[in-house]
Amino acid sequence: MKIINTTNEKLIVLVTCLGMFLSTLDTGIINVALPTLTKEFDSNLTILMWTVTLYTLMLVSFIIMFGKLGDAIGKMKIFNLGVILFGFSSLLCALSSTEFLLIAFRGMQGIGASMVQATAAALIGTQISNQKQGKALGIFSIAIGLGPIFGPSLGSFLLNFSSWPMLFLINIPFVLLIIVINQFLMKNIKEKTGKLNFDFLGNGLLIIMLSTLILAITFLKSKVALILIAVCLLSLWSFIKYEKRIMNPLVPLSWLSNKYLLSLLYGIFTLGGSMALGFVIPPFYIEQNLKLNSLIVGFVNLSAPLGMVISSHFSNKLINKFHNQSLLMISIMLMGLTYLIIGLIQDNILIWQLIVLLTMFGIGCGIYLPINTGSLLNLVKQSQQATAGSLQRMVQNLGIALYSAISSFVITISNNYGNSIQGYKILWITASITLLISFIVTLKMLVNNQNINKKLNR
Incomplete structure (x- = not known):
């Protein structure tokens, strides 16, 4: 049921954006603290890298499950929990006395983040009026873009002026605010729920597949990655074979035959990966190659979010005026x-050129992301929107993880050969090619739809 109360709608946008911002912020806020934590716990980087890996692993592995549960028992309930x-778990992370406790609580934090991300977009799709959905999704997209980029910058600031537990304690006031607002919303909005037919075996196979994929990406430089990829492919084959036989599959198989839906998922995958490059490469280039202050990195990393903020002011007008698929093509x-x-x-790129170009990328991203989200949600039934939203977030997170790992691998290899600039060039151009492939796919979908409409009008 679409709510018409303006106050409720504003509060829905506020809590979903805050929740998404916090959950994406904590994906990378701890990265800059790894050297500090290594000294604090008298440990090593290999062990403490699990504070990053386990968070991502839990987030990606459980997100579809919570999307499915959100559709069945209520998106707001899952979001609030x-x-x-x-x-x-943020509080427990701050109170951790050993590295192993910190790793465990980061895993809990990742599960909480998966519940938030699985239902946030669907809450906007089901609880915001159609007239205001475009603007709401635009603001929501900014929250998604700001989190990963602000994470390292905020982490550095907190470590300079406080201690490492503040990386997690900073979440608490915002969490309390969201919980208070959620209690009000849960009394004042109504959600359509459905029958819970949960696919435990299918979800188990999906968790194995995603876990081994994330671990393979994490250990990309190791021979263990080959074993993990083999397990991933085997579990994927088993998942598809099993899901075809049951009445209520985890992800409706009809979605896999919808070419437009698949093109949207490919687009969000490449977008997530490309965004990752935007905040992975500049720090290396600016600090290692140009020998400039890390403060410059902060300014450059704000370029893409600035572009998203700029586009948020006119993207809704564009959506109302032009065809969504045309805007998708232009933004890609x-x-x-x-x-x-x-x-x-x-x-020979100059800092101001990099800032301008990344800002232009952010403008394209700010147009593309809300249209992709809105189009994906509109392709499915309202009772399945949390499942669709969680699938989108899972694919985007996989893109971020894969591109980040590949970036690290390529930069390391190019540094070893004394030609880091060549590595950056390869990464930028490769990412542009994957985006342009997405353009071609979207163009093909647009042409096919036009041909179908012509046949229907004859």
């Missing part, structure tokens, strides 16, 4: 061309 678990082309230009001029 996720916020509570996220806040409680803009993002692909900006990365291609960065790659081609990487040898």
Whole structure:
């Protein structure tokens, strides 16, 4: 049921954006603290890297399950429980006395984040009026974009002026605010729920598949990655075979035959990965190659979010005026061309040029992301929107994880050969190619739809 109370709608946008911002912020906020934590716990980097890996692993592995549960028992319930678990585990992280406790509580935090991310977009899709959905999704997209980029910057600031537990304690006031608002909303909105037919075996196979994939990405440089990929492929084959036989599959198989839906998922995968490059490469280039202050990195990393903020002011008007698929193509082309230009001029690129180009990328991202989310939610029944939203977030997180791992691998190899600039160029151009492939896929979908409409009008 669409709510018409303006106050409720504003509060829905506020809590979903805050929840999404916190859950994406904590994906990377701890990265800059790894050297500090290594000294604090008298441990080593290999062990403490699990504070990053386990968070991502839990987030990706359980997100579909909570999306399915949200559709069945209520999206707001799952969202609220996720916020509570996220806040409680943040407190436990701050109080951790050993590295192993910190790793365990980071896993709990990842589960809470998966509950939040699984239901946040669907709450906007089901509880915001159609007239205001475009603007709401635009603001929501900014929250998604700001979190991963602000994480390292905020982490550095907190470590300079406080101690490492503050990385987690900073979540608590925002969590409490969300919980208070959620209690009000749960009394004032109504959600359609359905029958819970949960696919435990299918979800188990999906968790094995995603876990081994994330671990393979994490240990990309190791021979163990080959074993993990083999297990991943085997569990994927078993998952597909099993899901075809049951009445209520975890993800409706009809979605896999919908080419437009698949093109949207591919688009969000490449977008997530491309966004990851935008905040992985600049720190290396600015600090290691240009020998500039890390403060410059902060300014450059704000370029893409700035572009998203700029586009949020006019994206809703564009959505109302132009066809969604046309806007998807234009925004993908803009993002692909900006990365291609960065790659081609990487040898002599100036800071102001990098800032301008990343801002242009952010503008394209700010147009693309709300349209992708809205289009995906509109392709499925309202009773399945949490499942669809969680699938989108899972795919985007996989893109971020894969591109980040590949970036680290390529940068390390190029540094070993004394030609880091060449590594950056390869990454920018490769990302632009994947975006341009997404453009071609979207163009093909647009042409096919036009041909179908012509046949129907004859």
